[in-house]
Amino acid sequence: MSPTPDKHRLADEELMVLLRDGDPDAFEAIYDRHGGAAFSLAYRMVGDRNVAEDITQEAFLSIWRSRVRFDRERGSVRAWVLGIVHHRTIDALRKNTAHDRRRASAEGLEERQEAPERERTDVEAARREEAREVRAALDTLPEQQLQVVRLAYFGGFTHTQIAQMLDMPIGTVKGRMRLGLDKMRRALGPEMREAL
Amino acid sequence: VNAAHEHERYAEDVGAYLLGALDSGEERGFENHLDSCPVCQEEIDRLTVAVAALPASVDQFAPPEELKASLMEAVRAEAVNQREQQPARRPSRRRAWRGTLFARPAFAGGLAAALLAVGIAVGVLIGGSGDSSGGFSERAASVDAGRLASGAKATLIVPENAGRDGGAMLRVSGMPLPVDRDVYEVWARRGDKVAPVSLFEVSRDGNGTAAIPDKLDGVDEIMVTRERRGGSDVPTEKPVVAIKL
Numbered sequence: 001m002s003p004t005p006d007k008h009r010l011a012d013e014e015l016m017v018l019l020r021d022g023d024p025d026a027f028e029a030i031y032d033r034h035g036g037a038a039f040s041l042a043y044r045m046v047g048d049r050n051v052a053e054d055i056t057q058e059a060f061l062s063i064w065r066s067r068v069r070f071d072r073e074r075g076s077v078r079a080w081v082l083g084i085v086h087h088r089t090i091d092a093l094r095k096n097t098a099h100d101r102r103r104a105s106a107e108g109l110e111e112r113q114e115a116p117e118r119e120r121t122d123v124e125a126a127r128r129e130e131a132r133e134v135r136a137a138l139d140t141l142p143e144q145q146l147q148v149v150r151l152a153y154f155g156g157f158t159h160t161q162i163a164q165m166l167d168m169p170i171g172t173v174k175g176r177m178r179l180g181l182d183k184m185r186r187a188l189g190p191e192m193r194e195a196l
Numbered sequence: 197v198n199a200a201h202e203h204e205r206y207a208e209d210v211g212a213y214l215l216g217a218l219d220s221g222e223e224r225g226f227e228n229h230l231d232s233c234p235v236c237q238e239e240i241d242r243l244t245v246a247v248a249a250l251p252a253s254v255d256q257f258a259p260p261e262e263l264k265a266s267l268m269e270a271v272r273a274e275a276v277n278q279r280e281q282q283p284a285r286r287p288s289r290r291r292a293w294r295g296t297l298f299a300r301p302a303f304a305g306g307l308a309a310a311l312l313a314v315g316i317a318v319g320v321l322i323g324g325s326g327d328s329s330g331g332f333s334e335r336a337a338s339v340d341a342g343r344l345a346s347g348a349k350a351t352l353i354v355p356e357n358a359g360r361d362g363g364a365m366l367r368v369s370g371m372p373l374p375v376d377r378d379v380y381e382v383w384a385r386r387g388d389k390v391a392p393v394s395l396f397e398v399s400r401d402g403n404g405t406a407a408i409p410d411k412l413d414g415v416d417e418i419m420v421t422r423e424r425r426g427g428s429d430v431p432t433e434k435p436v437v438a439i440k441l
Contacts, residue, residue, distance in 0.1 A: 024275045028268055039259035041251045053263050058429070064271050066395055066427050079248040086251070090216050091424055127256045134253040137246075152217035153250050159217045171208060178211030184246040193245050 008032070012077035019067045027064055034078055035060065037127070038085040045089045045154050055092055059085040086153070093156035130192075137187035145180030148173050203233055210239045214247045224373055277391075337366075337418075337439040345372050348402070350437045352418060366406040366418065368437070371398045381427045382406045383435070385417040393418075395427045415441055 007015065007029045018026035038059060043052035063084055070080055138146060151157045151165070159177070163170045185193070206229045212218050213226050230236050337350035347370035354364040366382060382393040398404035408418065420437035421428075 022275050022278055024268065024272045027271055028264075031264060031267065035259055035264065036256055037251055037254075039263070040254050040256045043257060044254040053259065056259055057263055057267050060267055061270060061429055062427050064274070065392055065429070069395065075244060075248065079244070082248070082251045086216060087424070127252070130252045131254070131256070134249045137249065138253055149215065149250075152212065152215035153247070154254075157217065158219050159212045160219070162217070174208040174212050176211075177215055177217065178208065178243070181211050181214060181243045181246040184249070185243055188245065188249055192249060 013072055016067070016070050016072075016077055019064075020070070022067075027060075027067075030063075030077065030081070031060055034081045037078070038081060041082055041085055042089045045086075045156060046092065051092065055089050056085065059088045062088070090156040133189065133192055137184050140187040141180050141183055145176045145183065148176045149180045149184075152177060199232070202229060203235055205229075206233070206236060207239075210236060210243065214240065214243055228373070335439050335441070337437045340434075340436045343436050345370055345402070348372070348437075350420065350439070352408075352439045354412065364408040364412060364418075366396075366408060366420070366437075366439075368396075368398060368402070368404050368406075368420075370402045371404060372402065373398060379423055379427060380404070380406070380420050380436075381423040381431070382408060383419045383421065383431055384408070384412075384415045385419060386414050387416065390419070390431060392427060392429060395423075412441060417441060 007018075007025050010018075010026075010029065012030065012033070015026045015029050019030065035056065039052055039056045042055040042059075043049060046052055046055065059081075063081060070077065074080070075083075138149075141149065147166070148162055151162050152159065157165070159170055159173045163173045166173070206226055209218060209222070209226050213223065218226060230240065333354050335352040335354070337352065339348045339350055341348055348368070349370055350366060350368045352364055352366055368380075371380070379395045379397055381395050383390050384393050385391075394407045396404050396406035406420075412418075418439045418441065419431070419435035421431045421433050421435050423432060
């Protein structure tokens with residue numbers, strides 16, 4: 001059973017009002033809207049389709065169970081959903097020490113970008129445009145900043161691990177993370193900043 | 197001077213925190229600092245947009261249909277269970293309990309008045325003899341002080357009309373911030389089945405409340421564990437708080 005077409009027309013924040021009261025159709029509409037981004041983020045981080053599926057399922061179950069905790073003041077529904085997925089994926093990565101060892105190089109991250117067959121839809125077209133803008137913003141970062149941002153966010157490494165990996169002081173790693181995010185924020189257009 | 201010194205200590209952690217690059221202990225320390233540092237709060241607000249954009253840079257793939265099917269099966273089953281457990285609940289009262297216990301600021305008017313009445317009654321009860329009176333009864337919990345703190349306490353507060361409306365509240369004090377975890381999670385055990393109930397956090401002074409919005413009929417035990425952000429679907433540790441009913 002799919003949610004009614006009306007539910008799909010509602011804004012995320014309106015769906016969250018219904019979801020807070022335990023409406024599974026509202027949850028399904030949220031999943032339909034953000035499940036792909038959630039799965040893609042988990043897949044990008046773990047590089048394994050089955051693990052990414054497990055993480056996505058666990059993350060959305062926790063979203064259902066902690067639905068009353070969404071706070072619009074702290075960001076969009078999309079950011080909340082993807083934040084939970086990111087957190088869950090980092091947990092999975094850090095629990096798996098063998099996997100960690102395999103991932104212990106920056107080059108390994110690039111290999112994980114290989115992917116299964118892509119979905120070709122209008123939604124994906126819009127996402128590709130969004131991706132183009134974010135990638136362009138990332139491209140404005142000096143390589144050293146981009147490296148630590150990627151290792152942290154997509155690799156799930158702690159700043160201590162990154163400092164060891166790159167043989168540099170922890171303070172330098174933290175500083176580059178902060179500078180990188182600041183530069184990226186300034187490179188994003190106002191529309192993108194508003195949407196997020 | 198202390199505040200400035202503390203800020204200096206944590207200021208460089210903002211980027212690492214947003215990227216998830218602090219370990220759990222560092223993350224908790226930073227969040228404690230964040231509670232009282234408007235400069236870091238402002239910096240977090242300013243840079244969050246950059247982190248929120250990062251997932252969009254990833255190639256997009258459709259998750260398998262089976263994933264949605266199994267997810268929705270679980271969610272619809274839980275929704276049915278929750279509805280069955282609260283058949284006669286009055287909507288306004290349900291909202292009042294939820295609003296209070298999850299500390300959302302939006303309650304107002306009649307709801308706020310109802311919450312105030314509940315708060316006063318509970319306060320009188322806890323400060324007094326501890327017997328059932330004023331429309332509430334309380335049960336002291338068994339607390340694993342060795343894994344929490346010697347002064348940790350938890351009390352289950354049940355309205356006398358719980359049989360009709362359902363609902364109870366777990367009030368805790370002296371509880372430490374969960375080490376290596378993010379939240380406390382409340383569970384209801386019926387026989388050998390354990391179901392998640394709600395999540396709660398404690399303030400820096402160790403106080404907190406948790407909602408138990410459903411009826412306690414058939415519940416053998418209310419338990420609390422420490423779990424990762426968002427909670428777990430099954431307890432991942434032995435309960436740190438337990439109340440046998």
